[in-house]
Amino acid sequence: MWVPEAGRARGAWIERGRDVLAVDVQNLTRRYARTRRTPEVLALDDVSLQITAGEVHGLLGPNGAGKTTLVKVISTVLLPSSGVVRVLGHDVVQEARAVRELVGVVFGGERGLYTRVSARRNLYFWGALYGLRHREMESRCLALLDRVGLAGHADVPVETFSRGMKQRLHLARGLVHEPRVLFLDEPTSGMDPAAALEFRTLIRELTNEGRSVLLATHDMAEAEALCSNVTLIDGGKVLLSDRTATAAGMLGVRECVDFELADEDLVQLLRKQPFVASVEPSAGEGGVDGRWRALPVAPEALRELLGWLVERDVLSARRAEPSLSEVYLRLVGARGLRI
């Protein structure tokens, strides 16, 4: 039994007469076996993660961190090597079929659609696999295509779609059976900014309907805007799992200082000060025009840091809060293009 609103307590669904989490991952390990060409890879190493009802949970991490592997294990596409994974109380190995009825999956990229047939036909096909009847499917598919902005292209072959349009269709496909838990892997890749904003509204609507969402993304702004909780993984290990609002606490400070300074020597000098934890180019600006962000070693060092800057006539200095991007960069490290 699913009790959508009234029966929900402490972020859990009542399923089979007991409270259950939307997703409960415990000590999950997934190895990719050695082949003639590749060594054994430990893709997920003792990962634990919980997602409650109506929660959007961000899954962050660099390429190759294990995000997609985690999504695939939870959605029954891959078998775990060890550990326990439950979706709404159903074990993904022992009760895989029950899990598949409850979850929707949207993998990123352009693959996964039948490009020679229309958007409507794609949705009809996937809907039928979930046992939707024709009449129900007709109205639901049209409503979904309308919801993702493709109603005017319902009968156009998908091969003529732009990447962003295909991504929207992927989202509609993932929602066709009205899943209670939705796994989204890079769902806005290829979408223009306006569509990406609209996507955020859609996700909020879905959570208002009581659905839970696991959102794997590289887009920190998206994660900050949508996710109530985030988990950062790298090398198959969980580095951080916390509420988004307090994730910056991982850096040991709640505030930092943004400032503009063209003199690189002075920046180097600031880095050597005992009250400074780090000085990095401002996120998104690259520091090319002299914008920087400094983190104090402790909250009480903030005043000292500001004073040091004012003494050197850096009047642009202002207090700010560390962003999720900074947490990400600090924990994952500056690895450039390395995987």
Next chain:
Amino acid sequence: MRPLAELGAGIRLQAALIRGAPAQLLVLVTAPLFSAIFLSLAVSEGATARVAAAVIGPGLMSLWLIALSIAATFLSEERFGGRLELFLSTPASLSLVVLGRILAVSVASMLAFAESWLVARYGFGVVVPVRHPGLVVIALLITALSSSFTATLLSSAFVLSRILHVYQNSLSYPVYILGGVVVPLSGLPGWLQPVSRVIYLSWCADLLRNALEAVRPQDVGLDIGMGLGLGALALAASVLLTRHILDALRRNATAGMA
């Protein structure tokens, strides 16, 4: 009802794909040419007894060729297209969807029988009598079903291979010969006939010839039972093999690899 819905989903999708790329039914263009070859041999030799076989042969060849073609390419295309992984996340039976898709092309390829009959009628002035129309319909239905069942098994067996087209090419002519498609089994060496009897097409070919030619068709029940039974065995094997292969794909993380 759910299995029928999954079967229907495969049929409707394949029908839409054929509308989008009719070249999938190219065999319908080549079938009349094969008919012309077989009929010219039969007519020039005065072997009127072989005319019915010359009409049936290209139809059966087209049916097997198109079923084999989609069986060989289906799952590799799904893997390469990123759809197999999505499929694994659904509660549907892959065997049923594959069967539906193959069934759609098999039924469409039935047109080759009509083409052959018309080539005989208007190209060679030979009318092949349809003595038992009801039995012909049953025979065509069983042939389409068993071809689809067998091709579904092959699609499962081919999924892990990277040399699909080698198998596809290797399995066409041997089946034509052993299935009694080109010449009746009575024309093959005696030691080959037991091997031929394992191939469903040999029973289906007999049934079709009986339905067209025989004044009093013999052993119809046996032909129907064996034609359908061998196909059903292939389908059952396919369901088991597909389950095993999907488990392996989930275990080895190879569903997404092209």
